Amino acid sequence: MPVYKANTLVLHRTNLGETDKILTLLSRESGKLSAVAKGARGPKSKLSGATELFTHSKMLLATGKSLDIVSQGEIRESFPALRDDLALMTRATYLCELTDRFVEEREPNQDVFDLLLSALYLLQRRTDEPDVIVHAFELRLLTERGYAPHLDACVRCGAALLRARVGFSPSLGGLLCAADRFSVDDTISITAETVEFMRALLAGEAHEVVGLRPSAVALRETARCLRWYIRYRTERDLKSAEFLEMLRLTAG
Numbered sequence: 001m002p003v004y005k006a007n008t009l010v011l012h013r014t015n016l017g018e019t020d021k022i023l024t025l026l027s028r029e030s031g032k033l034s035a036v037a038k039g040a041r042g043p044k045s046k047l048s049g050a051t052e053l054f055t056h057s058k059m060l061l062a063t064g065k066s067l068d069i070v071s072q073g074e075i076r077e078s079f080p081a082l083r084d085d086l087a088l089m090t091r092a093t094y095l096c097e098l099t100d101r102f103v104e105e106r107e108p109n110q111d112v113f114d115l116l117l118s119a120l121y122l123l124q125r126r127t128d129e130p131d132v133i134v135h136a137f138e139l140r141l142l143t144e145r146g147y148a149p150h151l152d153a154c155v156r157c158g159a160a161l162l163r164a165r166v167g168f169s170p171s172l173g174g175l176l177c178a179a180d181r182f183s184v185d186d187t188i189s190i191t192a193e194t195v196e197f198m199r200a201l202l203a204g205e206a207h208e209v210v211g212l213r214p215s216a217v218a219l220r221e222t223a224r225c226l227r228w229y230i231r232y233r234t235e236r237d238l239k240s241a242e243f244l245e246m247l248r249l250t251a252g
Contacts, residue, residue: 002063003071006030009116010055011096015041021051022067024100025059028113032103035061035068047073054079054092054120081124088123090247091130094240095119095137101234102145115140118206126210131219131248136201136209138226143202147233149225150174151199156183163192170228188228194221223248 006027013023021040026032040047050057050073060072082092099116103109119137126133142148153160155174167181168174168188175195181187197218201209214222227245231237 004030004061004063006059006061007076007113008057008059009096009113009120010051010053010057011100013051013053019045023051023070026099026103026113026116027059028110029108031107031109032100032105033068034066034105035070036064037070037073040070049073049078050075052078054082054096056117056120077121079120079124081127082120085127087247087251088127088130090240090244091134092120092123094238094244095123095134097238097240098138098141098230101238102141109144111144112141115144122206122210129214129219131223132201132209132212132214135198135219135222135226136204138230139198139202142230142233147173147229148202149198149229151195151202153177154180156180161192161195165189165191166195168225168229170225170232173229186228188221188225190221190225191217194218194225198222198225 006029008025008027011024011026013021016022019039019041021037023035023037025035037047037051039045040051047070055075056077058074058076059070062069062071082088095116103112119133122133123130150173154177155172156176157180159177161175161177164178166178167176168190169176169184169186171186172184176187197214200212227241
């Protein structure tokens, strides 16, 4: 049975029997894979911590017929600050589920791994407005997967976007100018500030993104645009996205 090492993030885990876990892992070397961690739910298991959701570990795995087998797990970062806060934990869970939805099995992609790992670290830093990090991740993951929304000009006519209220169409995948924003049924009306905010999220360096201070309106409009755009691409809502939306409404 071939054995290999991998840097991993736990995207999803479910219980199997009384003591085992089935994991969906994102590995930097091999992409997304499924594995079983035998005995990981036991009180004295050395695999317990390394198999928790969004934990970053160095794992030793053995190749199996249907599921690989986790033999060892050395924790690199467990993100305790994200686990101790419901709002942050919900957002971290959402980032993992979103990654799981957009990445195919055994598709090596170091960029996606690094993007998710960086987002989890940044989420711990921007606790006052964590959705800044969430939306930056959404936009960059969409871009990496080939679904970058068109934010530079009207997606329908190509006209430059003036500093006026414009629209975002999930089905067309981008912005609509003031003249075209009423011509598409699913258009979401947004302000010029929201457009600039989304552009900054997509183009900025990490320290610039962390430092962004958007208005409540820009955050709300960006969340709506990206939720419906992602829903259009995945054809259904993510479970964690629904819970996150409820949290946002409660907090707002």
